[in-house]
Structures are given as structure tokens and as C-alpha cells.
Amino acid sequence: AQSVTQPDIHITVSEGASLELRCNYSYGATPYLFWYVQSPGQGLQLLLKYFSGDTLVQGIKGFEAEFKRSQSSFNLRKPSVHWSDAAEYFCAVGPGSSNTGKLIFGQGTTLQVKP
Amino acid sequence: DGGITQSPKYLFRKEGQNVTLSCEQNLNHDAMYWYRQDPGQGLRLIYYSQIVNDFQKGDIAEGYSVSREKKESFPLTVTSAQKNPTAFYLCASSITPTRRPYEQYFGPGTRLTVT
Numbered sequence: 001a002q003s004v005t006q007p008d009i010h011i012t013v014s015e016g017a018s019l020e021l022r023c024n025y026s027y028g029a030t031p032y033l034f035w036y037v038q039s040p041g042q043g044l045q046l047l048l049k050y051f052s053g054d055t056l057v058q059g060i061k062g063f064e065a066e067f068k069r070s071q072s073s074f075n076l077r078k079p080s081v082h083w084s085d086a087a088e089y090f091c092a093v094g095p096g097s098s099n100t101g102k103l104i105f106g107q108g109t110t111l112q113v114k115p
Numbered sequence: 116d117g118g119i120t121q122s123p124k125y126l127f128r129k130e131g132q133n134v135t136l137s138c139e140q141n142l143n144h145d146a147m148y149w150y151r152q153d154p155g156q157g158l159r160l161i162y163y164s165q166i167v168n169d170f171q172k173g174d175i176a177e178g179y180s181v182s183r184e185k186k187e188s189f190p191l192t193v194t195s196a197q198k199n200p201t202a203f204y205l206c207a208s209s210i211t212p213t214r215r216p217y218e219q220y221f222g223p224g225t226r227l228t229v230t
Binding site: 009010034036041044045048049066090100101102103105106107108 | 119123146148149155156157158160162165171173203205207209211217218219220222223224226
């Protein structure tokens with residue numbers, strides 16, 4: 001069965017420091033991968049997506065993610081974190097062979113930014 | 116502006132009452148989804164619909180019901196059979212999934228409290 005693991009439940013970084021949020025997936029074929037961000041009490045906003053092609057994808061708000069097939073990972077990065085980046089981040093995977101559109105979400109990583 | 120609206124933002128009900136959560140989208144998306152979010156558990160799929168007058172159970176459909184009479188609307192009813200209905204409910208939509216999943220766009224959510 002497909003699954004998504006976000007190993008870090010909570011991460012704290014200082015403002016201006018770099019950030020990397022980890023995401024590992026379990027799926028036999030090439031997955032379709034997404035990162036979403038959620039502010040408290042709000043819906044989810046799409047940061048970026050990977051379908052195929054270049055394994056380094058750029059998203060909104062200065063985020064990027066790299067797909068590494070050999071490691072089954074799709075880690076999210078940002079070179080310099082801003083206080084407004086404090087939120088919960090979700091990695092999601094969609095099975096490529098499915099036509100249901102269903103996504104499987106990780107449990108989320110809460111990012112705290114220290115001033 | 117195109118988007119997804121959910122109403123109300125907060126909903127309070129007494130135990131034993133059915134309650135219906137509204138979800139409307141003007142993105143002209145065919146597919147719509149309902150998720151439940153609990154702290155530390157990520158998002159869990161309740162129901163999804165790929166076309167009007169058709170819907171499928173997700174991973175945690177027990178105690179919930181839906182209808183899809185219009186393309187724009189996908190209301191969720193939380194019945195008295197749902198054992199633990201207090202949660203944050205998110206509605207999402209996407210273009211029609213064919214051979215692969217597409218990104219989902221989320222509404223702002225409804226927080227349901229049942230006492």
C-alpha cells in the first residue's frame with residue numbers, strides 16, 4: 001500500500017536560517033508528489049508539485065523540493081526562512097496508475113520560526 | 116475570484132443530531148473531496164466524487180453521507196452514527212483525474228464541535 005512519512009513532527013529554525021523538511025514515500029511506480037502548507041485554522045495551500053521531468057521543482061514563496069527516486073524522498077527546502085513561514089507542512093503522494101485523483105497525505109510537520 | 120467556500124467556519128451541535136457541512140466551488144472542477152483532520156493524524160479521506168450524481172467512500176466513510184446533485188456543490192452530512200465527530204473538516208476539488216492525479220485545491224475548512 002502507498003504511504004507517506006514525514007519523520008519530523010515538529011521543527012524549530014531561526015529566522016534567516018535554511019530549512020529542509022523531509023518526506024519519504026512508499027510506492028512501486030513513479031508517484032506524483034505535492035507539498036502543501038496550512039496556517040492555523042485555515043485550509044491547505046499548494047506549494048509545489050512534481051509529476052515528471054526535472055527532479056528539482058520550484059514553488060511559491062521561495063520553496064523548492066527535490067525528487068530522489070533512489071531514496072524515495074521528496075524533501076522541501078528554503079534557503080532563508082521568514083517568520084511568516086511558521087505553519088504546518090504536508091507532503092502528499094498520488095499513485096500514478098490511478099484515475100481516482102486520491103492523494104495520500106503525511107502526518108504533517110509543524111514549523112516554528114524563532115526571531 | 117475562483118475558489119472553494121465552506122460554511123460555516125465554526126459549527127456547534129449536540130450529540131445525536133445530524134449536521135450538514137456546505138462546500139461550494141466555482142473552479143469548474145469535476146472532482147470533489149471531503150477530508151477530516153485531527154491533530155497529529157494528517158488528512159483522512161471521507162468521500163470523493165469524480166462526477167455529478169456519483170461518489171465513492173474514502174478511508175473513513177462510516178457515519179458520514181454525501182450528495183452530488185450539482186457540479187459546484189458537495190455537501191457532507193455528519194450523522195449521529197459518527198462516534199467522534201468533533202474535528203476540522205476540509206473540502207477540496209480538482210480537475211478530472213484521468214490517468215494521473217491532479218493537485219487539489221482546498222477550502223478554508225469547517226470546525227465542528229459536538230458536545
